Amino acid sequence: MKDFTDTRDAGTCDEVWLLQHEPVYTQGQAGKPEHLLSDNGIPVVKSDRGGQITYHGPGQLIAYLLIDLRRRGLGVRQLVTLIEQAVIALLAEVGVTANTRDKAPGVYVNEQKIASLGLRVRKNCTYHGLSLNLDMDLAPFAGINVCGYQGLQVTRLSDLISEVDERKVRLDLIAHLVERLGYSEVEYVD
Secondary structure (H helix, E strand, C coil), X not given: CHHHHHHCCCCCCCEEEEECCCCEEEECCCCCHHHECCCCCCCEEECCCCCCEEEECXXXXXXXXXXXXXXXXXXXXXXXXXXXXXXXXXHHHCCCCCECCCCCCCEEECCEEEEEEEEEEECXXXXXXXXXXXXXXXXXXXXXXHHHCCCCCXXXXXXXXXXCCHHHHHHHHHHHHHHHHCCCCCCCCC
16 A cells, blocks of 8 residues: 555556454554553554554455545545545445544444544555455454544444445445546446
């Protein structure tokens, strides 16, 4: 992701990488050690993305957004809003009402966080992105102040709908991002 960003030029196509991580806490640039509440054996990795501490693990969809902001005519805050809108639209399609919060990036359902965002910009290009809780073990979130907020609760899509079709969620997320970012051509690579 960093190498891609460092070596890209004005003609390099933007990319979105979808994946899942093994259990790991990531501490963003604004992260404070006191937001790690307990040592439960899950590794903590310092990250150069924005934001505080969060948890990643199996059953969570990660989308790394490798976007040339200049070419898209976007600022960072605009991109964050577009990402949040894409997740909200995705959730609405499966009957889940979601919203954002002022001064707390991400997407929330009934005051519980379902999607987190953390970006880094280098050479006017973004990397890192978002995590969406699909059908994961939420217990490791109890070991941190999620995104630096004491007592912030999290949720997952599997608690809100009867069945999570991960493949459909992946394709729908890409479709919503493509629509909001104004891409006219898309190539899917597995």
